[in-house]
Amino acid sequence: MKKKRYVNLTLFVLNCLVLAGLLPAQDSPKNVIVIFADDLGYGDLACFGHPAIATPHLDQMALDGQKWTSFYVAACVCTPSRAALQTGRYPIRNGMCSSRRRVLFPDSKGGLPQAEITIAKMLKTRGYATHAIGKWHLGHLPEYLPTSHGYDSYFGIPYSNDMDAIRNAPKGKAKFWEPRIEYWNVPLMRDEKIIERPANQHTITRRFTEEAVKLIQVNKKEKKPFFIYLAHNLPHVPLFVSNEFTDRSRAGLYGDVIEEIDWSVGTILKTLREENLADDTLVIFTSDNGPWLTFNTHGGSAGLLRDGKGSTWEGGMREPTIFWCPGLVKPGIVREMGSTLDLMPTIASVTDTKLPQNRELDGFDLKPVLLGQTGKSPRDEMFYYHGEEVFAVRKGEFKAHFKTKTSYVGQNEAVVHDPPLLFHLGHDPSEKHDISQQHPEVTSRLAALKKTHEAGISPGENQLIKR
């Protein structure tokens, strides 16, 4: 205990000297890695309270970095959520959301428009090596692929791993319970070429990880700053896991899959340490939307949050998020708001890169919070989109629902709430106790905020309904 205390004391003194201007602050880290899980629930990591799934590497990452407990994606399903992360813009602005077709499918003709600037494209202006690995889902036609959007390379599955289901596969949801490679004819691509079909999904988490490790090593050797976007295709159903992780978890197949992703994160952080890049690389871990609850034990858990993927309840859009960079990020728990919309401005700030001009951006620079310079996040509001519509608004701790639609089976129509439902997310993170009657002035304020936001939006041409 004493030695630990001395270490803390030393760090404290060093920090004081830096703050007092007596020592130079460390350089901005040069590299950025975003690790994006698919359908991972808010409650699925041990450090976010799961009792059965073992995630020692993510737990340690959270301890050495910042665990954000109120971090949002900008849409409750895959395609729009990813478009928002890549561009720092609500997906309505670039036509990447729709209530008719909620995501892109193998027959889609649309994708992220060329006029959009991704994080990779932004970092290219600073000479970064840029790499996309894993799930893309922003268009599988050549002009929409990562290599057309600022990435030097791509290795992955261009959409969800349950798409391209073959005709002979067992029908209905039961088919997801017995994952067989041959049931899903999904392609694995290298840049613009399909190199494997059907992809051997048992080994994708491992292969994506090996690709990331190789790219870290190559760029280190070539002394190039790099950006890696590693978007796992899992734990989206169908659940696949490698032999090494089969039957390891107390939580069954779903747990096995998460524990393999945990291994992947550990492997990447270990590589950064071995390459002496840990202090120079910001690693961000989060997920694209909440757990797919309709798949029972093959879907994850939103913990104490309500509902899951596809809904604008907290369980659909609040994600287990960790920022890590020993040389930059001040360890702790951050309970302030953040969003994947903020990644572009934050990464711009951390890498000293100019943000894209001549367009509306919806993000905030979180760097001061990462550095521990402030406990207050610049983000104080969030708009919860469902397709093209704002279903809910959060400002401070208050959240108003104007419409709701559960992600559970059985309810197909959205319910309109007039007056809107109102929850205090600090007092009631599970959104159980509507307080709209007690605080009509708050609901009015949130309704006005919604109107102002909507008035400032020019929807882009819809990409999801193009076939």
Next chain:
Amino acid sequence: MKKKRYVNLTLFVLNCLVLAGLLPAQDSPKNVIVIFADDLGYGDLACFGHPAIATPHLDQMALDGQKWTSFYVAACVCTPSRAALQTGRYPIRNGMCSSRRRVLFPDSKGGLPQAEITIAKMLKTRGYATHAIGKWHLGHLPEYLPTSHGYDSYFGIPYSNDMDAIRNAPKGKAKFWEPRIEYWNVPLMRDEKIIERPANQHTITRRFTEEAVKLIQVNKKEKKPFFIYLAHNLPHVPLFVSNEFTDRSRAGLYGDVIEEIDWSVGTILKTLREENLADDTLVIFTSDNGPWLTFNTHGGSAGLLRDGKGSTWEGGMREPTIFWCPGLVKPGIVREMGSTLDLMPTIASVTDTKLPQNRELDGFDLKPVLLGQTGKSPRDEMFYYHGEEVFAVRKGEFKAHFKTKTSYVGQNEAVVHDPPLLFHLGHDPSEKHDISQQHPEVTSRLAALKKTHEAGISPGENQLIKR
């Protein structure tokens, strides 16, 4: 990072030497402190996943010690749960549970029978100083008080802090929302004497903590091994908090109360360190039952677990539990089962004390798990009592419900399940997906286990219905 790694390496080498028999293992710790919260939910601590409540001291305690994610109390309400902790026996054995009157009340004439042996009484055989602080709730008549059950001293409120409600207090549940000292005429006792009535509940957490600190210091000075049972009266409604913790938490009054308890835990661990007793004192933190959900935002959260206080769903009986002793407990997360029933045998083992003879005990010695000698808990089953009845049985990861009754308002009758509901708690910790149809052989096995258990029980004379 590097210094930390060296510390870890040093510890590792020392551990290896101990295991190899080249260095003597440390002596068994002499002192034991049990910190018992009231109605704290499984999901209410940051280290168990709460997004808004800040519990830095409990988080650190969990990191330096063992966080148990599958730790049970032996009853889903207060009195029987406490009886089980004190005696290591299912409360049916000593008449301390009832479905007619589920706990003791100020008009009760019963209490924990004199023939029962508490942990304190057991430790008296080894010359321990023994102290009870806080809520007792095992009988308020002189023959049932802590000082009649092996404790040298008592300072606390003998039952729940919502009892003795005065006649003029606002009626119904609304009264709990505005806590005023004068609404509840509850007594604060020193040994067998009432010293304050109504108790100033705003200061009880602070005063209980100060009492514990004083007792640690006095016993250290007098070189006496000690056992302190510190049972907070909070966060049971009505919620009271001291001035220092008022309006501090994002989670409102409930969060303020938990954050004051967190401060209390931190103060006690700090005192142990200052007195150089940390390596010689086993501290156990847990709660008596799940959160009281009917009190809305004044009740806590069971996290991803189903239901709460008063029910035999996991949320009613699985508790956020931490074992801490730097000189003994191997840090980590334990996902194996444990129970407050195991505290007596574990404490006996850790203190080298003989267990009570001539009686059935229901606990297991968890010391090998605490020491990290095994990852396997000796406990592999749990019987979930509701009043005098076994409502559910867990064996390994399977749990069968023979009867259920929710703790939510509106359902007054228990529902009989035949065949029983069956859940796999590893795959489905939220008990959402009944798998009894797929595994009839498991339900049969659990039904047989229930029968065998029940056949081995001789119920004691009921204490809760005596008026």
